[in-house]
Amino acid sequence: MRTLLMGIALLLAAPAGAATQGVGSLDGVPIIDALDVGDVATGVQRFWFRAGPTPIGQPWLVPVVVIRGAQPGPRLMLTAGIHGDELNGIAVLHRLATTIDPATLAGTVTLVPGLNPPGLLQSTRQWAVDWSRSAPNLNREMPGKIGGSAIADFAGRLWNRLIRPNADTAVDLHTQSRGTAYMMYAFASTPRTRRMAELVAPDIIKMDKGDKGTVENTATDDGVPAITLELGRPEQFDDVMIARAESGLRNLMRDLKMLPGAVTPPPASLFVANDIIAARASRAGWARLLLPLGALVKKGQPIAEVRDAFGTLLETVAAPVDGRINMITTDPRADQGGTIARILWWSADPACANGC
Template identity: 80%
Template sequence: MRAAAATIATMLALLLAAPALAATESIGSLDAVPIIDRLDVADLPAGQLQRFWFRAGASPVGQPWLVPVVVVKGATPGPRLLLTAGIHGDELNGIAVLHRLAGTVDPAKLAGTLVMVPGLNPPGLMQSARQFTPDWGRSAPNLNREMPGKEGGNTVADFAGRLWNRLVRPNADTAVDLHTQSRGTAYMMYVFASNARTRRMAELVGPDIIKMDKGDKGTVENTLTDDGVPAITLELGRPEMFDDAMIARAEAGLTNLMRELKMLPGKVTPPPASLFVANDLMPARATKAGWARLLLPLGAAVKKDQPLAEIRDSFGRLVETVLSPVDGRISMIATDPRTDQGASIARITWWSPDPACANGC
């Protein structure tokens, strides 16, 4: 009996000493980069940069979808900042921002951990598609409406669930999801925020416009914020390109955020004086089809009923002048002059005085 009791006691001690379920799970490597099924940055040594492939599910031919992850773990303890990019496969500037941060953030000077995921949507990136497109198009869901997903569900639910449960949520105290506008449109440097804390984060990254916004169900930003992790969406200009000026601004803004979080040394830069804060937006739409020519640049201040664009027919004859629906700032423009009836030519951000709209209408 004493031997049996000793054996049981030993087994209990081993179980109690075993790593938690969230521990990093390595399953192999590719080109000397470890492949993992789960990440827990607490496992990783301090003062180092490490790269991983995260297995986020399987393609229709049974091969894994591998998502790149870069972790910079500081020499001293501190918060965990999660930066993600490429959840829409035609929105690329954010990927270059994370590549640059991976080359410039010094682990020896960092307090806390920087977790970067430069390419959340491999099938979308391969096809330059906004959607999650693992097959020839029988279904093309928006991965940024699928969080937190469901492991064991359909393809996109399982993919999102693995990202959420095994990579994103367990490794974030604060987060920024990087985007651009999608094909045929362009943004300024533009941030979506949803409360006072995330508005402060938005101010620190130094955008042109902050849009207070209640957001959409299933986005990385809103799902994290609702779960207690303050998060913002950072929009960086045009799709399907690397814009060096926009990338440099985002790198500087995220560095400024890390200073505010006490992750990096240095003085915190105040928000730009030109920053425009809005809580609503209104599309300016063409009521006739044709060729559109914008009359004002992206970012211009506008007054209600000010001309924004001209629509011309196939012979160049003016068929419509599109007017601004409100006083505000042009936050988005259509870059393709071919215009369908009812298409949005521009979006105007503005501040609604309705008290219910304080954090977004």
Template identity: 45%
Template sequence: MPIALFRRRGIAPRIGTMLLGTLLAMAAPAMADPGDRIDGSPVVERLDLARLPAGKTRLWVRIDDNDVGQGYFVPVVVIKGAKPGPRFLLTAGIHGDELNGIGVIQQLVEDIDPATLSGTLIAVPGLNAPGLRNSTRAFTGGHNGGGDNLNRLIPRDIHAHGDEGNAAKRYAGRLWSRIIVGNADFAIDLHTQSRGGTYPAYVFVATPAARRIADLLRPDSVYIQTGIDGAVEDMLVANDIPAVTYELGGAEVFDGAMIERGLRGIRNVMVDRGMLPGRPDLRDPAPFLGNLVTNVDSPRGGWAQVRVKLNQFVKKGDVLAVVTDPFGRPVATLTAPLDARVAGLGTDPRTQPGDMVVRLLSWDASLPCLRTGCPPAPPKRDANGK
């Protein structure tokens, strides 16, 4: 059809507009364009504190693309105080079924007045966008429903960019390079126990500096351990940034008591660091210290009836739980293998062979980790936490 006929029918301008739109779309970068916004908050490719104004800024960091070509966006709140001070990185939700930490962050950023803050709070209420969407512990980024534990994939190398590996490794690497690296003088990573279990207020530490943070958080228990390769806390510690993991209760709930406990401890840390005025609130008892975690697993499948409570002290031989068959007849009795404190429980009675039913924390003077912290050593993989 001649082009003149297109013009006569008013089609040529429409074709030109369509072609221009297509060419612009093809030329557009995969990541966020300047001016992109979600619900009024700007979208950025990476967190750059120097470019943010004083006060409270809410923004989204686009981490990568998903399997239908849309973006994974991580929410970040930056509060720049009126006075200079440290950069405090507070994160939650790297496991998508662990929600109390998100409640802590939401309340904390609402409460803080930048005019009374010294330094900068960088708060990330939801690291694992696909896991949170699917209510899964793992990075559930594929259509097959499988996923990897992002808290085993954080790089140690401060120069890692997150451009290699599968989707989960890329995502973890970009959390590291686009949000974490260069934005923290100290850090707290908030967790809970995963689906089917619960923790007390429970902190993991590796160094004397981390132990100082833990003492101010005032949890029920502190587990002093060498760490896990690929965990947020331990990769920060490996780069000389004091950090702890703080476990607050059970999965898939906003537990008001646990959220308030977390808030109280975090404010203590901020007061101690000179970020907030006032004095630490030390109403909670000093924590129990342990350097040995012992999981008591079920040898049989069935229905677990737990006989102990969180923070209870038990003696070797005490009955911890009874596992029954479908008719309620006992098939296994689980007893304490040593004197210890109860530091975790299974809450779902449905139990497979090998499932952890009770987790115990104790002190073993023969182990290298002392009450002040552990000797320098590369973090190692461990089945007992985080």
């Protein structure tokens, strides 16, 4: 009990600043209020990052692994779990944390496998201590504001004391959320980030101007090239998808001269798009897909059927453009106007070169 009370006192007394700030420990793992990877010893170091208080006055603790190489080099930031039902990226970072050899690494890799503890606890996309689609989205809150609302403060601590000060390049790992599935799919917004996405070797790259407040766009806008990497389905560990992402991130690290070895070129099958459109059900009912995730489609091609409670066909949903199916709904219950699939395609409009 005395040790616990001493740890809490250290947490409450922690000063603000930019350097790594140790404020206690939990089961032998240091708790920090801020990270500067320049302060970290060569090798693999693990930390709990204190990201603000819970509603019951205890801190939210975010796991961090820093792998500092034997040679100087870039600082790569890899994050996952900012949406609490999107889990494959966490396993990718766990694998990298145990397989990257600091002796062969130039630079520093910082791994954050679980940015959103409240969402992860409730298996919800949102930043919430209960399941609520109306709750705020942590991946729209960057760079946050320390001392602001609960979520702004949480995001501000993550951004200003953990992510941004330790990143020259960044990749934020996701999946689709519950009831849906993606292919391995990357968002990029500039020629540099498109090159990063190509090296990771997804099935599809979407050139995308993105949403305000995401890790990817906030970093890129602040001079840190970043991509979002989507890895399939929610609420599971998919070993094939995890292995592909690990391989792709290692290829990116080879291109950054962080790891030795030859860089693998992008696959010839890589599909690049700059616009997206939803294929929607105009009638409510039971939807059944006619084409698989990843299928190439032509405008007007049937992609799904919707039937009523008795099995009577209500409508056939057709592809609205030529393109490739990058997302499907896995829940067959379709609302009127609900999305059945999303199709990526390339717009020839010059204004859409880096995303419409």
